[in-house]
Amino acid sequence: MFTAPGPAVRDRMLSARGHACALLGLADTVGGEVWGYAGRTLSGVVRTSTGVAWLRLVSDPQGKSGGKLWEGPREAERAVPPAVPRPRLLGLGDWSAEGWDYRAEHYEFVATPPVAESPVLHPLHQDADLPDTWWQGLHQALAHLALVRTGRQAVREQYIRRRVPEFTGVTPGEITWTTAHGDLHWANLTGPELTLLDWEGWGTAPLGYDAAHLYLHSLPVPDVAERVRKEFAHVLGTPAGRIGELTACTEILQAAERVPFYAELADGVRQYLRRL
Structure with a gap:
């Protein structure tokens, strides 16, 4: 990766x-x-x-x-x-x-390969034409994960309160917490048979955090990004999921200083923030 x-x-x-x-x-x-x-x-x-x-x-x-x-x-x-x-x-x-x-x-060993070699989809060499059953499986997996009770934190509230205003200009209000994978992107999802890889960062996070990460990592391929928004319309773009979206944007913008593929994604994230 x-x-x-x-x-x-x-x-x-x-x-x-x-x-x-x-x-x-x-x-x-x-x-x-x-x-x-x-x-x-x-x-x-x-x-x-x-x-x-x-x-x-x-x-x-x-x-x-x-x-x-x-x-x-x-x-x-x-x-x-x-x-x-x-x-x-x-x-x-x-x-x-x-x-x-x-x-x-x-x-x-998981025989099915990741959807992409990089966390971020690339329009020239990535194909994320996944079947409806894959998306259904992802919804079910995240729903089961959300029910897990844990003291682990994928994102700390202190980080959200300090860094989200710094990178987005928005002061977060009340946070709705859920249990999340914590690093949901295309190199951590296999397809067409679904497996969720890399569990080092899982824990509690704001509602919408996982969905927002997957959406932002899809921005270079508009058709896939639109599919993610459609699949997760119950949280993306809603008041309940807004802090999760802002947090995901913040993390990518902060990482852009040291990770090249996030630097390339930063302009798209900033455009999304303006719409958000």
Whole structure:
């Protein structure tokens, strides 16, 4: 999803992946590196005695691991019902080495690919012509997720109160909270068979937050963006969902300073804010 980091980080993470495979009894494969932002995570296909699986490796400076993102996948495995389609977490392994903390997460393999390689749809090479059953499945998944009771926060109220006025000029009023995926975009959704990937950031968020993120990540492909607005018309553009929309816009505009594909999306987000 992101470009590979510099040689030092890449070599360190590849070495750690080899250790993770030994720790969890997996066999490493060559190539297929899927990198997170700044090389914090490295994911890819591995082999087991019965077939293929998926390994996600997370790293943080020693002593700074833990917290929401670190624990999200394990807590999702415990709390999110099977009615929400997601890869099952099969095993975990933690260790520290040379100033870094690592967590290896062993998942079942999901054969259906993500709808897009990037979080943001691209008009030249992305095809999101998804069947009606896919959209129905997404509605059902988010409805089941909304019922999950959790103390986790996908977005903190303090962030909303401070950053939304800064980036949008709007002072938020009362917030209607729900449980959300927290990072709903096209690289975290598979199709045509639906699976929701990447559960590190799930938790409570303003109503409409997930739908707004999916809409904003669709802006470069107007037909898909319009389909998202149609599917989520019960929250997008409504008073109840407005803070969720403002929060999603704020996060993208803030990230535009450091993430190239969000920088490209920023003008469209600002135009949407003016309409909103």
